[in-house]
Amino acid sequence: MPHHHRLAVSLLRALLGALALVMCLSWPRSSSAAPASAPRPAAADCDVIHGLTALDRTQRERLHRACIDGPQDDAATYTALFRLVSSSGWHAGVVGTMLRRHGRDSLTAWAEGRPHDAPAALVAQEKLDAGLSAFAAGTLCKEFRDSEALAEFLDAVGADEPPESLPFTSRFATCLGVPASTMESIRLLTIRADGLEDVTVVVGTRDYVHAQRWTRADALRLDGHRFFVAAVPEASPVVVLGTHENQALPVVWRGLVTRNEVVWAAAPRRSCLDLSVRMNPDTRLYFDGVRIDDGPEEEVCAAPTADATTKTDTDDPLSVDRTLAITLDQPGSGLPEHEISALTCEGRGTARRPVVRHLSPLPATAPADQLRAAGLCEAFRLDLGTPTKQRVAVLGVNKLPGCEATPLWASDVPERVRHVIGRDVAHRDARTYTNFSAYAEASEALSSLETRLGGRNRSDANEREDADANALLGTAAQEAWRQGIDTLLSFTMQCMPHGSNADGEPQWSYSIRATSIHVSGLFARGYYGRDGLDLEDFINVESVGFDTVEQQDAAIGALLDRTFGVTTPRFVPPPDHEPYRRPLTLRLSGWSDDPPGAAAEPGNETIELRYKSLYGVGEHLVDVQARRVPGSADRPAPCEMLVARGARLPEATAAAASTYESLPTKERRVVFERSRDDEDVSSDPRATVHKGEIYLPRPGWYLVTTDADQDGELDDAVCVDATSHSIDVWADLAPSGGPLAFASNGSRIRLYTRARVGMTRYFRGGWLGTGVSLGYGFTDYVGPRADWKDLDVASREEQQWRRHALLLSPHLEFRSRTRALPVEFRARLGPAIDTAMVDARRVDYALVEFRAGNDENAILDIDVDANLELSMGVPVGRIQIDIMTMLSHLAVDDSLVRSATTVVEDANMVLGFGLMISGGVR
């Protein structure tokens, strides 16, 4: 507040105080005289009327005008006042404010808008007021004055005990001159007024509402006690408002008077309330209609202030820290609920109007065992400030049926949300996560609210349903609002089974739905004003699907982006690995700040991605960064910080940008189009998903980045791993022989066929691997002897023998692993332990040396082979078919130049062409 403005207010206060003093001294004491000590309420005190929820907007404005300009006795005033006196709570207390502000001691509003004959209660009250002074002096109705009943009554009052008898009865009234007939429908309400500066009694009947204000001077003094005796119609709602001389807060009694009754014979118990409220400077804070902040006294909308919904760093919040004595007594003590309300002004120019910033009740009664000692203060904290960061709380997480069997654990969703909001580059400066205390109550209310809002056939015109919805919001959102929470989030997890994997394990897809209630917007728009707001405007539902539990963080991040309208695109839930032979589908979730329905700009239709390989060809084996990080999922170090995909850590994004720039590998660019797929289209047209495929040229990790706004800073980055299956099981079959078999002294292999089943385990990068194979080799030899042996056996027909071999071979394999070519090349080499049984049945027995001295036809032969296979293959579905060239040096332990000099010397070079089947696109 400006300094000169404060000075003017102080001067105004001083003038008003002087004026009141002059009036008090100069004006004769009369029933209509204003109380001398009561300060006249300021205009700002009338603003509390804007928070009277029992009234509609028109009534509030009319009553507020009456408070400012003076009360009227027309029918509208009656209606408003009767609703106030009939409603629960303290709201009728504003009548006292009006009377005090305008120095009036009574107010009568007629239902018909015009005066009637004086009702019996007013006639009786007049007689009573006239006779009480004489009664107190003992000049009138002395027998009553001296009666034991009065003495006992006064004794009990003096002991702060409920009196057993009440002397102020119809007889007393009659004694003071009230006609007996008048008292037929009148009951006397005796009010103990010790310590009260004034008392206002508001009575409402079918015909009129009457408010009577007494000051302490008007009280009946008996033995040091002061009393007011009010004549009220039988069974009419009555509100008594007492302003205590030492208390900031009034004492309110509310009830129907069906018989003569005494109020506050024993002073109502009081409790201590430590009120700590944090609010903007332009906010007015009221407790039971009494302004308790030290702000300016002008009306809340008198001076231009910042928009309540606009949060600026210059609006330093105020703190109102006060200890209040509030009434808290047992039920039946006639104490209505307390109410704390905060008002602020909304709108611009002529549209400015007060709105309720906060409104919450506080109990005024409690069971006897729950009554606190007067010295035990209850803390009540209220945050009504407009923080620079939006406060977000998670109301609850609900797992729909079907998720029980899944590995998804919903209980940690709030913590994940906290992580995202607290650390994500797009969230952490704009909002903050806060806990929501009244969880159980609010969640139940919100759940009911969701159920109700979920009905599509809900009619906005249905007042009753609106009222119910409002009540629910009043429970949950209001509590959240009271705690300074701007947005309430509720999550629902849905789990859909979709078959099983190869191991028979059930597979799931998940969907997480966020229901957000923008509480700040709801209340800032004047929810308490009963303006018929469409609640759906404040409730937003977004959902994101994902396939694996590991993608949950990213899904939550994307969900929060949509919920809060974050325009920075985000990779949503990216599969962090994909076989390099397959295109990797990536999605970027974003949010367009274009108004719904606006023509999409071309820039929003596409997003360019850039990506590089983290490692050059072969660097996997030598780059220490590529080695397995303990505890990580085989992920290179630069990607570690990008793992927490729920939160795009600024330092991670910066590190990714730095890493990306330093990568010497080739940069590739790809443009993603905005996806129109069903799964990517949200109910919110501003939620966008850009989808595309990138082709990773070879296995390994890639850093994919996007800078959608092209400001030179990465918006998001993600590491993806183009995988190649680390284990490949293969089978090959290659025939050879005839002209494809070579030996220096002539190959005698007519047919060589080798069938093997093997397994290769690849090192990182997938292009180098080792493995082992087991195979069967069949060799059919036909030919003459190979050297000068068995000379005594002349020329013979060509000999024929066969070899059945069991081949056990370790191997080293190189694999091209690149998408640059439509085919894949493989080279495999290694030795083989060749254990064979030679079938020499068809070898002439006369060839003793050629049979290696064996008479038996089954001859064991163990050799060592050297194998080299070159293949070229293409994936065909789940398998890969390779055309293979086999080059094997059989029996390297036998001399190639002396091959087949015996049936167990079988060194040969064989060239074969065959097929190999192995794992496909993996």
Place this chain on the structure above:
Amino acid sequence: MIEPRPILLSVCGLALLGAGLTASSCVEVPTTSECELACSIASRCGMLPSALGGTAGASRRANELECITRCEASDGSSTEVDSLLVALGARAGDDDGELARMIARLDKPPLCGPEGTDLCDDLIAQLQSEPETSKLEVTTTLEVRMISAGSYVTNTSLRSWCCFDYTDEVDDDPANPMGNEPSTNLDELESVIELFGPTRSCLVELRDLADTAIGQIQNGDAMTAGATCEALRTRWPSTGMVDGNDDCRYAVMSSSLRALGLSELSCDSSDPMELDQAMHFVASELNETIKDWELEADGPLVDADGNIRDSATIHELIHDEIRDELARPHGFIEEACEDLLGDQGTDACEGLEAPDIKCVGGPACSKADCLDEDANAPACDTSKCETDSFPPGRECDLLGIEEIRLGYRTSRGLETFGDPITDCTGRTTIATVFEDVRVGPLTPVAVVTGTLPQFLVPEGDHGTRTFSWVVEGNVRWATAGQAVLELPSPLLEFLQNGLEDPLEGLGWVAQRLPTGKACDDEPGQCEGYFNENCHNGIDDDGNGLADEAEPWCDCLFEELVDLCIIVPPGMPPPCNCMDPKPQEGCPPSLPPQCTYD
């Protein structure tokens, strides 16, 4: 192309690649040059395929390469291999390699000449005699096959048969056994031309005397006719002593003329009828003889004036007649000669060069050799390529053959026969296979038995007519592995006899039959004047003919022997027929042995 020999280090290097290698792989192998030389000798001597290398049915070239490959894979340090290399001249040794070195120095394939053949035969014998190499078995699977005479002629000597010439008759064909060169340029026809004139004069004179006597009888002058008969009888030489100027000096040698009994003619004029019959008989027989001997006027030997033609004309006429006989429609080798000579017929013989056979008398090329176009100088007889041979089934029927036993004869005269083959008429193949036959020059032989057909039996012969002929083919080198030796049916020898001897061809003497088995086994059993067994009533040689029926009992054959036209079976040619003649000169000619008393 011989592949480069991998070095020993590479062998060991490869061996080191394997785990737990055996040191046995690192053996000392012979060098490529050693193996090439050794296998070249083995191949040139037909020792492949054998344990040294090669496969049956493969070409010589391939076998040699395979031998080299085997050699290079052999353990050169072993005694056997080392000895083989030494014996085959590939490694220095004692004198064991001298034969191989001699073979290597030959300027032509050794098996294509007698010298090389002998050297190779000796080399094989040496290998078998040495203990280190005696294990080496160089054998073959020999198939002896009898084929038709036409097939045989077509395969071996078609040109000489189609272009028959007595100067270079069928015996001078390129497939002359073991490369024996034709001994002389003797023209057999020229040798016998001198027989024609006096013999015709003799026969005409005798016939005229007979005709005169017949006229005289018809004129009733029996007495004069008796004198004329007496003159005819006295004109015919009655003893073996014939004046060298007597026109009847040759005719008297003929068995058929002697059978007329002119010297014992009865000229009794008292019985004119008998005299007339005798004169008619003599005149008729003489006319028949003149006709059969081609001595009638305007024949191939005598012109229209009754004069003996000049030798050139006789040559031309005789040759044309024989050629026509061989190549005429439905002739013996008509189709083959037509293929050889074309439309020009025998006129093409003038410019027809001798076939370019690089290995005359060598082993027949195998099919693989024939297909080896790269073989510029195969050590085998390429004349056997692309020929078809047919079994002599029809000829068996023609000659009355009932059983055939096929066999072979080594250079050392050892004969081996297989099981008898009967019913050769219905067989598609007449062959016998012999396993493990030692390689070397082999002669296919056959013993053919049967009964002479009627056309081969002279009138009046009363023998058993059962025959047992010996037939031989040309001697060839039987190479290792597989070898095929062909021999003709007996018909060929029968035909050949008639062609090589002009008198047999002209019908002056009976045509010789194939050699009898007994004659082949023992020359003394050969039936003929030279063994003086022409009157014992026994078919001594077993060829089906006995005594006078045996051609060799005709004394004209002695004249033919003296003229160096034929050689008696089992006997050497006369000294003056030898070429070259002995340096010491021939002894004086012996008086005629043939008696025609």
